[in-house]
Amino acid sequence: MRSPLTRRGFLAAGSGLAAATALPALSGCSALAAADSDPDTLVVHSQLGTTAPGSPTYLAALKRFREENPGLEVRNLVNGDDLAQVYETSRLARKEADVVMVNLYDKTLAWTDVGATVDVKEYLDGWGLRARVRPEALTAWTDGEGRVRAFPYFATNWPVAYNRELLDRAGVDTIPTTGDELIAAARRLRAKGIAPVTVGGNDWTGQKLLAQIIQTFLSEDEARHVYTTGDFGGRGAKEGIDYFVALRDAGVFADKAQGLISDSMTTQFNTRSAAIVSQMSSGLAKVPEEVARHTEVGGWPLAPGAAHDKPTILRTYTLIGFWISPNGRKKIEHVERFLRFMYRPETVSRFIEESGRDMALRSDTVSTGFPLVAAAQRLGDDVSQVLLPDVYVPPAASQPLITATSTSFTRGTSAAKVRATLEAAYRSV
Known part of the structure; x- marks a missing residue:
């Protein structure tokens, strides 16, 4: 179904939200104002950086990226559940971040359609990164018009x-x-x-x-x-x-x-x-060891006459992706360097090993330090997968x-x- 949100609707809704949106939740309004004014600064807007699962690994990755790119400043703006609303407000002011890390759900479903973010298909192919993405993830991030909304990154099992x-x-x-x-x-x-x-x-x-x-x-x-x-x-x-x-x-x-x-x-x-x-895999990663060692993962029990022959789980490849904004297109060389770095096998492996994250990218690394996450990855044919409705609602x-x-x-x-x-x-x- 085509999103009912039009470009005009996006602008009208955003103007009504501007007063209520907590812009100070970003790393200062001055940081936001600089989002499109400094050609040597890459601004990334994400939910990672505080207590969100994977934050320490992400911050460590940013540190390594900065060390490899001494002439490029990277500014990380952090929001929680209000990230989409804050991003929309900043986009109305044309002061949005260059790259946005958020899931495909609710407000974000309409972003590419209304021009709040750009179709990344040409970059995914031009930078030779398509082969790094799991086919299921690429399908999930592609809209009905064939546009790829964002570079897939985090996935999740939900046993x-x-x-x-x-x-x-x-x-x-x-x-x-x-x-x-x-x-x-x-x-x-x-x-x-x-x-x-x-x-x-x-x-x-x-x-x-x-x-x-x-x-x-x-x-x-x-x-x-x-x-x-x-x-x-x-x-x-x-x-x-x-x-x-x-x-x-x-x-x-x-x-x-x-x-x-x-x-x-x-x-x-x-x-x-x-x-x-x-519980999704990021939650399984936080189960205390004394509880995890007594815990088994499986599926949801079935009723007679079910359409499935095994207990069910949810799985999604749309938990977090890297969206490119119109401002990011102006700094596309910096964005390319950043995404190539984040797509490196060793960077992906560290998220799996250190944070217990499931990834939408190909990797042979297993979450050995997070036994319940690893157990969920091994469920395979022991369970039946049902549809996560987020991208259809x-x-x-x-x-x-x-x-x-x-x-x-x-x-x-x-x-x-x-x-x-x-x-x-x-x-x-």
Whole structure:
């Protein structure tokens, strides 16, 4: 589906956001103002640099790049979840960074279409870097017009982590692979005062798990249709919603899951308060060693008649890419040097070895220091992959879907109400 955001809409929306956007969150307004004025400064806007997974490795890479390029200053601007909004505001002022490191989701889906960033296909090919990219990643970053939105970089596996020690304590002998087994395990865990499945039902983590469960009865093509159009009325989508509601009302999810967020979810699992979590690889990398050694990774349990023959996981190659801005095109020689450096096998390997990151680039390196990440990489044919809906959900529906997620995780909400709430998220599209 073509994004409803037009160039005029982008400009109008950005002007309304300007007053509310926290520009000081960048490394100072003066840094932003210099973004396109200094030909010997490369400005990179990213979420890496503070506590985000991979930040120490990234900062070390910047240090090495600066040492190799003494005549080129590199300025790293850092934002968190508001990066896309801050970038759009800076672009309106024509003071945007040269390179942006962010995922393909929500606002960013429209950037290349409205000229906020440039098609990088000619650079990917011209610089000879296409062969470094996994084919699945290149497909994911290519839009319907054949444009490559950004240089792919971070990927992620998204399995389900099971604390074997807590399951044993509750008398659960095997990792659940069916819905009935999961419900039985949840009852045993609750009897021991242990939360079964912890989930951020009030943010994106819950939205992803809900989407995963709904896809239990959907093929990939059917799931793509559902999340592109918001049509949850087909038989498979209805069965998936019914399955979710049955699990929820049987007590599978932690108490008050509709109010939890990713941080509380992670805390519950990492402190042994909950036995099961659906966790992306960057989160698996942060599981404490004393918990990780008792943890197994697998997929989400299936229901009878599922469209998949094995428990499911999510996987995506669009976690972080290097987007080139119109300002970056003016400094394309500097951008080329930077991206060639970041694409080097040794640079990629350090992210895998030091930070436990999954990469969208080809590499034989394995996350040996992050056993759960490595275990997720080895799952292979033991699990079935379902669709991560991010690149198919229209930007206008992304945040409403998170609100719908909280409603869905509220116990007692009927399947019909869950469906109506999900479909309502698409009304403004």
